[in-house]
Amino acid sequence: MMAAEGRKVWMDGRLVDFADAKVHVLAHTLHYGVGVFEGIRAYPTEDGTAVFRLPDHVRRLVTSAHLYHMPLAWDEAAISKAIVETVAANGIVPAYVRPLVYRGEPALGVKNSQGKVSLAIASIPARKYLGEGSDKGVRAKISPFRKPRSDAMPSYAKACGNYLASYLAGLDAQHDGYDEGILLDANGYLAEGTGENLFVVRGGTVYTPGLESDILLGITRDSVMRIATDLGFSVVPKLVSVNELLTADEAFFSGTYAELAPLREVGQHKIGGETPGPITRAIMAVFAKATVGADPRYAGWLTPVPGMRPVAAAPPRAARR
Numbered sequence: 001m002m003a004a005e006g007r008k009v010w011m012d013g014r015l016v017d018f019a020d021a022k023v024h025v026l027a028h029t030l031h032y033g034v035g036v037f038e039g040i041r042a043y044p045t046e047d048g049t050a051v052f053r054l055p056d057h058v059r060r061l062v063t064s065a066h067l068y069h070m071p072l073a074w075d076e077a078a079i080s081k082a083i084v085e086t087v088a089a090n091g092i093v094p095a096y097v098r099p100l101v102y103r104g105e106p107a108l109g110v111k112n113s114q115g116k117v118s119l120a121i122a123s124i125p126a127r128k129y130l131g132e133g134s135d136k137g138v139r140a141k142i143s144p145f146r147k148p149r150s151d152a153m154p155s156y157a158k159a160c161g162n163y164l165a166s167y168l169a170g171l172d173a174q175h176d177g178y179d180e181g182i183l184l185d186a187n188g189y190l191a192e193g194t195g196e197n198l199f200v201v202r203g204g205t206v207y208t209p210g211l212e213s214d215i216l217l218g219i220t221r222d223s224v225m226r227i228a229t230d231l232g233f234s235v236v237p238k239l240v241s242v243n244e245l246l247t248a249d250e251a252f253f254s255g256t257y258a259e260l261a262p263l264r265e266v267g268q269h270k271i272g273g274e275t276p277g278p279i280t281r282a283i284m285a286v287f288a289k290a291t292v293g294a295d296p297r298y299a300g301w302l303t304p305v306p307g308m309r310p311v312a313a314a315p316p317r318a319a320r321r
């Protein structure tokens with residue numbers, strides 16, 4: 001139920017009431033899945049609310065729109081400004097911010113590259129995608145549904161239609177009693193979760209599937225790679241097999257919605273020893289500090305939201321346990 005999720009939605013330059021943020025039922029995007037979006041988090045820091053890795057998310061949104069022939073009326077600076085404005089107008093923190101680029105006018109016929117391209121931005125309460133228990137370990141299932149190849153659905157773009165496979169994989173996992181599904185690529189290597197990238201730790205090295213497995217290049221994935229490297233671990237993007245996951249010392253998901261979530265079991269296989277394992281725990285602790293501005297090395301990842309009353313920094317999750 002989304003009725004009270006936010007106060008205002010930014011639509012093509014105007015902040016409208018949440019209940020009035022509507023599009024036509026014959027909108028092109030609704031019928032053919034041709035839209036692109038982002039998922040972004042705003043966190044409480046000691047200096048007030050801040051958006052995590054805002055320029056990177058905006059750049060990916062603009063790249064996704066370009067790939068799908070959706071010319072935007074706003075440049076990256078204007079989109080960033082609109083996102084900050086929307087977060088401030090809603091006053092919610094921690095917030096999950098959802099910018100969506102879509103064709104909202106009535107237009108049937110799939111080959112539509114004309115007409116208005118719209119941008120909407122919502123800022124709603126942030127939740128844990130994989131549930132509140134996800135810090136202690138997620139149970140995942142290898143999905144029968146595979147990640148579409150990039151020569152059919154380019155994984156460079158965070159496009160609405162890409163989520164049809166995620167949807168099927170997610171519901172299949174849920175039906176079988178798991179928290180999450182893991183999609184393989186067309187060749188049977190690991191790709192990603194329904195809304196997360198995947199990391200596998202073996203012998204002290206951190207591995208993650210790369211673009212050749214048709215993954216979305218996650219911004220959290222990039223943050224994890226940087227943090228793990230700074231912690232002194234070797235980080236290797238590569239083709240990762242299912243057997244490498246099943247026999248891993250540790251494994252975890254990364255994503256804006258899920259943040260970092262260790263994997264406890266995959267199918268019938270327990271992953272490693274304690275969950276989270278020591279390397280996952282170390283990365284999670286730094287990541288949690290980075291998001292709330294408590295680690296100066298990553299201060300550049302935070303964009304302040306002026307106009308929102310400063311709130312006390314939440315302690316990093318690792319410190320709360």
Ligand SMILES: Cc1ncc(COP(=O)(O)O)c(C=O)c1O
Pocket residue numbers: 039166192193194195196197215216217218219220221254255256257
């Ligand atoms: C399919 C998929 N993979 C990976 C990710 C992680 O990307 P990010 O860390 O940029 O949120 C997401 C979430 O956006 C996703 O939907």
